[in-house]
Amino acid sequence: MATGFINLAVADHGRSVYRVIRLEHLYQLFDRGENVLVRPTLWDDPFENLRSRVCPPDKQPDVFGQCWTFHTSSDAMWRIYSPTYPGHKANNAVRIRSSVRLLHDTLALTCETGQEAFVGRVTYLPTERLIKRIKETGRSMDPRSVASALLAKRPAFRHERELRVLRVDSRSSKSEDLLRYKVDPHHLITDIMVNPRLSLSAANQMKVQIRERTGFQGPIRLTAVCTT
Numbered sequence: 001m002a003t004g005f006i007n008l009a010v011a012d013h014g015r016s017v018y019r020v021i022r023l024e025h026l027y028q029l030f031d032r033g034e035n036v037l038v039r040p041t042l043w044d045d046p047f048e049n050l051r052s053r054v055c056p057p058d059k060q061p062d063v064f065g066q067c068w069t070f071h072t073s074s075d076a077m078w079r080i081y082s083p084t085y086p087g088h089k090a091n092n093a094v095r096i097r098s099s100v101r102l103l104h105d106t107l108a109l110t111c112e113t114g115q116e117a118f119v120g121r122v123t124y125l126p127t128e129r130l131i132k133r134i135k136e137t138g139r140s141m142d143p144r145s146v147a148s149a150l151l152a153k154r155p156a157f158r159h160e161r162e163l164r165v166l167r168v169d170s171r172s173s174k175s176e177d178l179l180r181y182k183v184d185p186h187h188l189i190t191d192i193m194v195n196p197r198l199s200l201s202a203a204n205q206m207k208v209q210i211r212e213r214t215g216f217q218g219p220i221r222l223t224a225v226c227t228t
Contacts, residue, residue, distance in 0.1 A: 003116075003144060004104050004108060004116070004117055004118050004119065005100070005104065005118070005119060005120065006118055006119070006120030006121070006144070006147060006148055006151055007120050007121040007122075007123060007151060008100060008119070008120065008121050012100055012121070013099075013100050013101045013104075014099055014100065014101055015070065015099060015100050016070075016072075016097050016098070016099055016190070016191075017068040017069065017070060017097070017098055017099065017100060017103065017163050018068060018069050018070075018071060018072060018073070018077075018095055018096065018097050018098075019066075019067070019068045019069070019095070019096050019098075020077060020078060020093055020094070020095050020096075021093060021094065021096060022092060022093050023092045023093060023094055023206070023210075024092075026094055026096065026192070026210070026214070027213055027214065029183075029185050029189075030185045030213075030214040030215075030216070032180075033182055033183060033184065033185065034180040034181065034182060034183065035066070035106070035107075035180070035181055035183045035188070036066070036178055036179065036180050037064035037065055037066045037165065037166075037167060037178070037179040037181070038064060038065065038066070038177060038178055038179070039063070039064060039065075039177045039178075040063060040064075040065055040150055041177075042177060043065075043067075060141075060146070061141060061143060061146050061168050061169055061170045062168070062169040062171075063146060063147075063150065063166060063167070063168050063169070064166070064167050064169075064178075064179035065150060065164050065165060065166045065167075066164065066165045067160075067162055067163075067164055067165075068098070068103065068162070068163045068164070068165065069160055069161050069162055069163065070121075070161040070162075070163060071160075071161050073095060073193065073196070073223070077095075077160075078093070078095075078195060078196065078197065092195075093195050094192050094193060094194055094195065094206075094210070095192070095193040095195075096189050096191070096192055096193075097189065097190050097191035097192070097193075098188055098189060098190060099190065100119055100163065102187070102188055102190075103119050103163075103165050103188075104117055104118075104119040104165075106183045106184075106187070106188050107119075107165060107167060107181060110181040110182060111167065113171075114169060114170045114171035115167060115168070115169045115170070115171070116143040116144075116147075116167070116168050116170075117165075117166070117167055118143075118144070118147040118165075118166045118167075118168065119163060119164070119165050119166070120147060120148070120151040120163070120164055120166065121151070121162075121163055122151050122152065122153050122157075122160070122162040122163065122164060123151060123152050123153075124152075124153055124154065124155045124157060124158040125152050125153075125154070125155070126154075126155065127154060130152050130153070130154060133149070133152050134149050134152065141170065143168040143170060146168050147166045147168055150164065150166060151164060167179060167181075185214075185216075186215075186216065186217070186218075189216070189218065190218055191218055191219050191221065192210060192216065192218070192219070192220045192221065193220075193221040193222075193223065194206045194207055194210075194220070194221070194222060194223075196223040200222070203222045204222070207220045207222065
C-alpha cells in the first residue's frame with residue numbers, strides 16, 4: 001500500500017478532484033508556479049482544531065493542508081466557495097480540476113527529509129466517534145497518524161465529499177500560516193470551468209481572458225447553466 005494515500009483504494013489514485021478558487025488566485029498559481037497550503041487552525045470548523053487541544057502545539061509536527069472535492073460541480077459548491085458579500089464578486093471564480101495522484105506526487109516532489117506528503121479522503125463521523133478518533137491519534141507523532149487525525153469531520157459536512165492534501169513536517173515549527181511549494185500548473189491542472197452564474201457573454205469573455213493570461217492549453221469549460 002502506498003503510504004501517502006489515506007482512505008483511498010489504488011483505483012482512486014487516478015480519480016479527478018475539483019476546487020473552486022477566485023480568479024486572482026488562479027492567476028497567481030500560473031504566475032508564480034506555486035500551490036499554497038494553510039494551517040488547519042485557519043479552517044472554519046472548530047472540530048478541525050481539536051487535535052491542537054489534545055496535544056500541546058510544541059509537541060506536534062507542523063501541518064499544512066488544502067481542501068478539494070470529488071464533486072464535479074454543484075450549486076452548493078459554488079455558493080460555499082464563491083460566496084456573495086460586499087466588495088467581492090461571487091462570479092469571479094473558477095473551478096479547477098486535478099487528480100488524486102497529481103496532487104500527491106507534485107507535493108511529494110518538494111518534500112525534504114522529515115517532511116511527508118499525504119492525500120486522503122475525509123470520513124464523516126458522529127461527534128462522539130469523531131472526538132474519540134482524534135484523541136486516539138492526536139498524541140501520536142507518527143506523520144500518518146497526524147494526517148489521519150485531520151481526515152475526519154462531522155456528518156453535517158458529508159455533502160462536501162472532501163479530499164485533503166496534507167504535508168506533515170516533523171523537523172521544526174514554522175511561524176508562517178501558509179506553505180507555498182513549487183508546481184507546474186500546466187501539469188497539475190487538467191481542466192478549468194468558469195462560474196455557471198455568469199451570463200454566456202461574460203463566460204466567453206472570461207474564457208478568452210484566462211487563455212490569454214495563463215497560456216493554459218487544456219479545456220476551459222462553459223456550462224449549460226450559463227445564460228444569455
